[in-house]
Amino acid sequence: MSPLPSGLLGELDPTSDRAVFRQIADQLREAIGRGRFSEGEKLPSEAELVEHYGVSRMTVRHSFSILQGEGLVHAEHGKGVFVRPRPPVRRLASDRFARRHRKQGKSAFLVEADAAGSHPQVDSLEIKEEKATPDVAARFGGVRRVLARRRRYLLDGRPVEFATSYLPLDIARGTPIAQPNPGPGGIYARLEELGHHLHHFDEEIRARMPSPDEVRTLRLASGVPVIHLIRTAYDSQGRAVEVCDTVMAADAYVLSYQLPAT
Amino acid sequence: MSPLPSGLLGELDPTSDRAVFRQIADQLREAIGRGRFSEGEKLPSEAELVEHYGVSRMTVRHSFSILQGEGLVHAEHGKGVFVRPRPPVRRLASDRFARRHRKQGKSAFLVEADAAGSHPQVDSLEIKEEKATPDVAARFGGVRRVLARRRRYLLDGRPVEFATSYLPLDIARGTPIAQPNPGPGGIYARLEELGHHLHHFDEEIRARMPSPDEVRTLRLASGVPVIHLIRTAYDSQGRAVEVCDTVMAADAYVLSYQLPAT
DNA sequence: GGCGTCCACTTGTCTAGATATCTAAAGGAG
């Protein structure tokens, strides 16, 4: 096995009290940060680093696992460890639910993605009546049974978002809202047709590490958090008419809000 | 060493092709989820799990590292591995910069935290003139030199947020904004006194894993992402007068926005 | 009582292997 190009990575400092696996992770992180390895590029193999630093393979692997946890690299079985490319981000503007965006027949997601030149998909469509979770029930002021609309959004084949809309049964049952395709303008347009004039939305935003379920559904790489957004839509009477629970791959989104300085 | 209480954790399935360390992590995750271990409680020690499952210690440690990456548990050297308690969250409302909140002498952070019964602190105060990063310069329409106000916020001794405000030098130099304590109502009140009537804010929100620097500054446990918020304040002429770059411990915050359904 | 030492238990770090599985390219059979 040929040695690494000299100067690409430094040496260990045996006098340092910083753990060896951290020193190696530091050097790799620094090299990536300086652009010595570019996006998508393969890092030296475990065997090469074992050779270069004179440590055991488990120690090198430990270093890699640190960088994976930071979301900097990802390993591919049988191929190597690569600098994780930063995917294109989808920008969600705070006016994305404005009435003027509700004209077209297609959903906001499809229109917007097409405009950005990517190939959008929606799958895992599931619509059913179920018992509200305590949290959702509380937002509806105690309503127990709701209609749930679940769907997953993909961009160019990559899952980026998983969303569930909840609506009180007395509003949604037997309406187009309970159909797989609710029609032009989506469920917000239907709600307004049904006499529920939308007045405002509340959005709550959290960020956390994904559950194993979410890792599977969104095919998340390790070291990628999720953004958890819960939106509640209120009508003019102040009644909550929809709660939408959305989990997004954090590396695929930037949320953008415009606030008046009243 | 006494064995674990029977039934607390299951057994391994040797026929499964799921890796042993994953099976162990699954069982611990499930036990935590079911409340068999409550917040802050100590999990069985590595030695006990080695005994219980009949595996090597490194395998048990691997399982723990998975759970750490998920933010479920944290290890304390010499003591044990504990279920990570969920800290109280600070709720940031979208109207937190409304003029009506700008009356008091104390900063919004101090007032709000006092009201919530916690002990707030601000430290690492640093104010200096510097060269704008390309990103900040772009938001200011090309301005090169800015005043930077850096500070760290703590609740009950725990760092929760690190923020830097940037202001164009021609606005801030020689004003109270360049002083450690800008006075009642903070720098937004001073900006308005200086004739920069605030019109609106733009906020951009991202979530990601922290850099090692941020882990240190915010004393983050492993498996805790950060929320990165960049706010730009615009005056009535549409000029950007401040850019505030904030990094928050994601487990300490819920952001809340209210949007009109126009 | 107060203080320090010792010890058992804990997690942290590192080694040196063994075996499994996946990938991609090379080489051979047809």
Add this chain to the structure above:
DNA sequence: CTCCTTTAGATATCTAGACAAGTGGACGCC
């Protein structure tokens, strides 16, 4: 030329053990 096998090299999993270092209680000395 096509298809299959082989093979080298890569990561994935797991073991058994060594030593380091932090924690907290027991114990004995003063």
